[in-house]
Amino acid sequence: MSTLERIARDNCSTRSRADASRLYLKPKAVGISDDGQGHLLSNSRRDTTNQVLSPNVTHLISLDGASSLPFSTRSPPRRAQPARTLASGGRGELDWDRAALLKLSDSVRTNLEHRRSVGPDIEKLSGFLEAALRDEEQQCGRPTLDIETIKYARLDKLLAEILQFAEKEKTKAAAACARGRPSMAGTGAAGTSCGGGGSSIRSDNFFPLQFRVLVSHVKNLWRAWRRRFREQYSMMDQNRCAALVQAGGRLKDVSFNTSAAYNLGMWQTKVGDPISELEGDLQFDPGHWWLNITCAERDGMVGSSLEMPTKGRYCITTLPLLTGQEEWIRDNTSKYVREGESRDMHIALISQVGRQIRVLRGYRLKSVLAPQAGVRYDGLFTIKQYGCKLDNKMNIYRIELTLERVPSPKVSLEDIGSIPRPSQLDDWNLYEKLEGDKIKLLRGETSYLDWKLRRQEEKTDREGWRRARLFRASASR
Incomplete structure (x- = not known):
């Protein structure tokens, strides 16, 4: 064998042994790799x-x-x-x-x-x-x-x-446990558990796990x-208040007027000739809600901010029930009563008996059907009866209207009663604050305090009247 052949044979055997040794090497653990990739993969x-x-x-x-x-x-x-x-x-x-x-x-x-x-x-x-x-x-x-x-x-x-x-609810439950009388929330949202007959109170037992x-x-x-x-979160109400008077806000195209002669509000609007977009598209569904009657005038629902029957831009008679009293007779029938001078008796409605008209209800109306705030469109009503008489001793006129609601296929009476919703009441609270600030700025602190006191008295009177009517209705049933 030549020297060249012997060297080639030795190299071949060396490579074979090296390959065999590599085949039997134990794989390196992935979790302890130097670069950390194996650990990340795991x-x-x-x-x-x-x-x-x-x-x-x-x-x-x-x-x-x-x-x-x-x-x-x-x-x-x-x-x-x-x-x-x-x-x-x-x-x-x-x-x-x-x-x-x-x-x-x-x-x-x-x-x-x-x-x-x-x-x-x-x-x-x-x-x-x-x-x-x-x-x-x-x-x-x-x-x-x-x-x-x-x-x-x-x-x-x-x-x-x-x-x-x-x-x-936790405070109420703790007080009930302290008295030894565990209380339960009415609809199952919360439950109370008192340990040791009321001597040991555990706050984690006041509510169910969910x-x-x-x-x-x-x-x-x-x-x-x-x-x-940060501060954006705490200033959201200020931003919402500013948005009320901007384009698209609830008070757009409505301005504050301190010289208003009527007592239903101090706002005015410029009514244009073109047909309102809302009324033109016939989008006045029952339950539509405004901050005040002037906003309804702006949208073409009524022809005036006064409490009187008017015709909108499509010649549909609308009656705003903003003050006075209303008694609920039966399912869809109610009686509206108002006292005042002869100009407050809605004489024009005599010709509307038997016809359908639109009815708005305001928050100042003493009625279980009145909204909690603002003005709401409650749908079409048929005037079943009109009556007016004069008290000669007091020289006061009294009007009585019997109204029957026309059932709506779109909105139920219960849905209408749920309006205004909490988000709308948020806007109402901002609206009242805005109106109070304008009165304070333009009329002074004394006028502002008088306005605030009058609002509070009206609210207390309405709530008392409503509670009495609801109690009387429940007692009769």
Whole structure:
């Protein structure tokens, strides 16, 4: 064998031994790699498993835009997704529905005030709170829920009222336990448990688990919004008040007038010749609501801000019931009574007996059907009877109108009675504050105090009258 062949054979055997030794080497553990990539991969695998098994994530993914829920998942292109979103299960951004959020907020706030409960929308509310908290935590510092959506849907009011309700119910329950008489919330939102016959009180037993979790989410979301928006969050009411008089606001094209001769308000508007957009599209559905009668005049519903029957721009007679009294006779029939001078007797309605007219009700009307604030369109009514007589001793006229409501296929009487909603009452409170500030600025502190005292006396009188009528009605039944 030549020297060259011997060298080639030795090299071949050396390579074979080296390859064999590499085949039997033990693989290096991924978790202790120097660059940390193996550890990140292991964590990513474990996070993905946790996300799949998490019931919360499954619940959020199942929320789609086809439902009436206030948000839906919106997946951006995969290339545009941040790494954190992909690592958390691939969920896209949330697409918030302002109208649905406002409806949810109004529903929950109404139930808290009248039924001492979150109401039937507790599942929707819980889903929203979970989604909003996850949005605050997992959007890489860029949450999708902005301040304008919170302001429009009154979400700041919703969180505040839930916290106030929980604190009030806890105080009541603690007092009941201290007296040895556990109390229960009327609709099952809260329950009380006193340990040791009332001697030991545990605040975590005042509410069921679902409500305690909900309140915890509310607190965390409230803190997150205050931390993110800072002074913008605390100044939302000021911004809402400024928006009332801007284009699209409830007081657009309406100005304050301190020299108004009538006592129903101090606002005026310039009525133009063109037909109102609302009336032109026949969008005056029962339940339409205004801050005052002047706003209804601006939209063409009535022809004057005075309390008198007028015809709108489509020659439909509208009767505003802003003062006086109204007795509910039966299902759709009521009797309106008003006393005053001859000019207040609506003589023109004699020719409307048997015909249908539109009826507005104002908050100053003493009636169980009157709105809590502002002026509301209650639909079409038929004038069944008109009567007017003079008290010679007092020289006072008295009008009696029997009105029968025409059933509406669009809105029920119960739905009309729920208006104004909490979000509309928010605007009403801002409107009253705005009017008070204008009176103080233009007429002085004395006029402002007189106006405020008169408003409070009227409110107390109306509430007393309403309680008496409701008590009398319940006693008769």
